[in-house]
Amino acid sequence: xxxxxxxxxxxxxxxxxxxxxxxxxxxxxxxxxxxxxxxxxxxxxxxxxxxxxxxxxxxxxxxxxxxxxxxxxxxxxxxxxxxxxxxxxxxxxxxxxxxxxxxxxxxxxxxxxx
Amino acid sequence: xxxxxxxxxxxxxxxxxxxxxxxxxxxxxxxxxxxxxxxxxxxxxxxxxxxxxxxxxxxxxxxxxxxxxxxxxxxxxxxxxxxxxxxxxxxxxxxxxxxxxxxxxxxxxxxxxxx
Numbered sequence: 001x002x003x004x005x006x007x008x009x010x011x012x013x014x015x016x017x018x019x020x021x022x023x024x025x026x027x028x029x030x031x032x033x034x035x036x037x038x039x040x041x042x043x044x045x046x047x048x049x050x051x052x053x054x055x056x057x058x059x060x061x062x063x064x065x066x067x068x069x070x071x072x073x074x075x076x077x078x079x080x081x082x083x084x085x086x087x088x089x090x091x092x093x094x095x096x097x098x099x100x101x102x103x104x105x106x107x108x109x110x111x112x113x114x
Numbered sequence: 115x116x117x118x119x120x121x122x123x124x125x126x127x128x129x130x131x132x133x134x135x136x137x138x139x140x141x142x143x144x145x146x147x148x149x150x151x152x153x154x155x156x157x158x159x160x161x162x163x164x165x166x167x168x169x170x171x172x173x174x175x176x177x178x179x180x181x182x183x184x185x186x187x188x189x190x191x192x193x194x195x196x197x198x199x200x201x202x203x204x205x206x207x208x209x210x211x212x213x214x215x216x217x218x219x220x221x222x223x224x225x226x227x228x229x
Contacts, residue, residue, distance in 0.1 A: 034217060038155075043118075043204060043220040088155055101147055101159035101170050102218060
């Protein structure tokens with residue numbers, strides 16, 4: 001069975017600082033990986049996805065993520081955080097056959113200090 | 115022109131009542147989902163329908179019954195509500211097919227509070 005681990009429950013960074021949110025997955029085949037962001041009281045918005053090909057993927061709002069098969073990781077990065085990035089971030093894994101539902105990590109709450 | 119819309123946004127009711135949450139998507143997707151997000155923000159799949167056919171039914175009490183009248187709608191009916199049902203319920207949709215898994219689009223959620 002697939003699983004996702006987000007080791008950091010809560011991260012605080014200063015505005016303008018760089019950000020890296022960690023995600024590790026467990027899956028027997030090539031995974032389909034996603035990062036979603038959830039602002040307070042809102043639904044989930046897709047930031048980026050990895051299906052195949054280039055292991056560094058670009059997303060919306062200046063985010064990027066790197067797929068590292070050897071480390072079973074898909075960490076999310078942003079070079080300079082803005083106050084509006086404060087939200088909950090979820091990593092998710094899915095597969096392309098049968099059960100297509102996503103398996104989510106437990107989320108990382110990002111706070112941004114002025 | 116909301117892509118995935120859920121109603122109501124908030125639902126406050128008493129234990130033992132029966133309630134429904136409606137979901138509609140206008141993206142032309144063939145697969146719809148219900149997820150439950152608990153108080154610790156953990157998201158877990160409950161049900162999934164593909165072209166009106168149930169394809170995922172997780173270990174969910176049978177008080178929860180999804181209904182898909184057509185592929186653009188997936189409603190969730192809950193009987194005999196219990197305190198533990200308090201959560202945020204998210205509807206989502208995606209397009210299946212031979213291109214592999216496609217991103218899911220989420221509604222804004224329905225916050226269910228049981229008194």
